[in-house]
Amino acid sequence: xxxxxxxxxxxxxxxxxxxxxxxxxxxxxxxxxxxxxxxxxxxxxxxxxxxxxxxxxxxxxxxxxxxxxxxxxxxxxxxxxxxxxxxxxxxxxxxxxxxxxxxxxxxxxxxxxxxxxxxxxxxxxxxxxxxxxxxxxxxxxxxxxxxxxxxxxxxxxxxxxxxxxxxxxxxxxxxxxxxxxxxxxxxxxxxxxxxxxxxxxxxxxxxxxxxxxxxxxxxxxxxxxxxxxxxxxxxxxxxxxxxxxxxxxxxxxxxxxxxxxxxxxxxxxxxxxxxxxxxxxxxxxxxxxxxxxxxxxxxxxxxxxxxxxxxxxxxxxxxxxxxxxxxxxxxxxxxxxxxxxxxxxxxxxxxxxxxxxxxxxxxxxx
Amino acid sequence: xxxxxxxxxxxxxxxxxxxxxxxxxxxxxxxxxxxxxxxxxxxxxxxxxxxxxxxxxxxxxxxxxxxxxxxxxxxxxxxxxxxxxxxxxxxxxxxxxxxxxxxxxxxxxxxxxxxxxxxxxxxxxxxxxxxxxxxxxxxxxxxxxxxxxxxxxxxxxxxxxxxxxxxxxxxxxxxxxxxxxxxxxxxxxxxxxxxxxxxxxxxxxxxxxxxxxxxxxxxxxxxxxxxxxxxxxxxxxxxxxxxxxxxxxxxxxxxxxxxxxxxxxxxxxx
Numbered sequence: 001x002x003x004x005x006x007x008x009x010x011x012x013x014x015x016x017x018x019x020x021x022x023x024x025x026x027x028x029x030x031x032x033x034x035x036x037x038x039x040x041x042x043x044x045x046x047x048x049x050x051x052x053x054x055x056x057x058x059x060x061x062x063x064x065x066x067x068x069x070x071x072x073x074x075x076x077x078x079x080x081x082x083x084x085x086x087x088x089x090x091x092x093x094x095x096x097x098x099x100x101x102x103x104x105x106x107x108x109x110x111x112x113x114x115x116x117x118x119x120x121x122x123x124x125x126x127x128x129x130x131x132x133x134x135x136x137x138x139x140x141x142x143x144x145x146x147x148x149x150x151x152x153x154x155x156x157x158x159x160x161x162x163x164x165x166x167x168x169x170x171x172x173x174x175x176x177x178x179x180x181x182x183x184x185x186x187x188x189x190x191x192x193x194x195x196x197x198x199x200x201x202x203x204x205x206x207x208x209x210x211x212x213x214x215x216x217x218x219x220x221x222x223x224x225x226x227x228x229x230x231x232x233x234x235x236x237x238x239x240x241x242x243x244x245x246x247x248x249x250x251x252x253x254x255x256x257x258x259x260x261x262x263x264x265x266x267x268x269x270x271x272x273x274x275x276x277x278x279x280x281x282x283x284x285x286x287x288x289x290x291x292x293x294x295x296x297x298x299x300x301x302x303x304x305x306x307x308x309x310x311x312x313x314x315x316x317x318x319x320x321x322x323x324x325x326x327x328x329x330x331x332x333x334x335x336x337x338x339x340x341x342x343x344x345x346x347x348x349x350x351x352x353x354x355x356x357x358x359x360x361x362x363x364x365x366x
Numbered sequence: 367x368x369x370x371x372x373x374x375x376x377x378x379x380x381x382x383x384x385x386x387x388x389x390x391x392x393x394x395x396x397x398x399x400x401x402x403x404x405x406x407x408x409x410x411x412x413x414x415x416x417x418x419x420x421x422x423x424x425x426x427x428x429x430x431x432x433x434x435x436x437x438x439x440x441x442x443x444x445x446x447x448x449x450x451x452x453x454x455x456x457x458x459x460x461x462x463x464x465x466x467x468x469x470x471x472x473x474x475x476x477x478x479x480x481x482x483x484x485x486x487x488x489x490x491x492x493x494x495x496x497x498x499x500x501x502x503x504x505x506x507x508x509x510x511x512x513x514x515x516x517x518x519x520x521x522x523x524x525x526x527x528x529x530x531x532x533x534x535x536x537x538x539x540x541x542x543x544x545x546x547x548x549x550x551x552x553x554x555x556x557x558x559x560x561x562x563x564x565x566x567x568x569x570x571x572x573x574x575x576x577x578x579x580x581x582x583x584x585x586x587x588x589x590x591x592x593x594x595x596x597x598x599x600x601x602x603x604x605x606x607x608x609x610x611x612x613x614x615x616x617x618x619x620x621x622x623x624x625x626x627x628x629x630x631x632x633x634x635x636x
Binding site for chain 2: 050051052071072073074075077078079081082083085086087088089098099102103146150
């Protein structure tokens, strides 16, 4: 049971400002994902929570108590490292026992906990093996068991699925989520993989250049990104960004660029009322919010199919509008025709889902 | 073609091994020969072995000299490994001002020619009334052995992923415990390699030993050199003594051979 709070946490590596005065609250039992590209400060943040890096300023609170000045071992925090950090000279059983020795726990209790953890991870047959004799997935289970056997208040994971192949990664992702929910343990999870973040997190913290760009549920982050960075980072393929100018024709708001002019529907137009005409904007449209048709329609924009990337049930299409290339993603069954490279198609943006960004501030206006 | 290459490789390896092992074989054989057989031309390889040389060796000062050598070599190796591993770990894990300069300075002690320090050492130890004692040679050998140990072990500690130690820190182990329970066991092959080299170096050292000892703390190499007198050389006795003197290193090498191989093929440990 623990609530983690970061207050004005700041970190420098030489002249690099790794983490710039961030504030964050992770509620009891919550799984919070720190998401961002490499070098964004997410791992530095995690290492400050663990106590490996001394913050230049700011405090870390666990259940209201400041732990910033404590030795890592006195914080009651456990961590799974990207490399798993298993000792080549210790067996699985010894890995489970090792964290319990400094805690001065009785031998019966140690035996009971090792047994319990072996049950939990289904590792009874492997207890006397060395890490070198285990598969990558089993090694990861050992790393998790070693971390959780102390019953820590806070659980930290640093890109734990990175070293696994795609198939195992998806499987372990589900296992981790289930495990975290069963134990109701407050967790901070670092990853650069936005799909993983979406799948796992109760809360996603998007970081960039040492700043927190946005905090929210996976749905909020996806649906209402704060700025261009968050919008571009979440979703595969990423959101299409199209430079436009805001114009008004016969009292109707229109987005115009050299390739098309788009009449805005009432809901979207309402958001632009306060903006001056001629304002430079960036239109953000996710590939899944572009409808592609083989026949011209009212308000549809002509485009040419440039590249086709068929997936199992979807079709990802790169479409060419003059010299602009945008990506669309549609369900194979719903699209209604079989597009060919070079074919002329007509596209429509689902205006309920598009975003407008101020070109200069990069903030989302919708 | 492949087979030919293999055969050639084995032949070459055997040839090189023979080149290095022949003197050893000669010494071992010589130690069982009588004076007459020893000087026979061409040398004899099949003869009636005698233990007389060994009996002579055991009845001389030689056992005491071996004892001295072992006391001095083992003490200086143990001290060097302790000091060296602590220092190397510090250089490997902590930010130290002028770290590179300090490391080079320590290493440069190893490059110091013994001849340059013989006289100063003699004067210093005379003042301290330590001439002809074990302590004098132990201290002197620690100088070169420790700098060597720091240099080699730093490389081994650098190889240990920091995360292994961080995991132990989070588990509640203090920095000294992390060093003893995580870093040292993982640097095992490095420790074995360093120990062997320190031992060989200390057992073989001659110049300092001959200058700083006279009788009580005399080491085996110095004692062996005195077998060659104006009256000629007792090759049989010398060979028997050499064989006895080789044994400690051979035994220690056999004990740590697995770690040694890993330590020599440095960087491949996983």
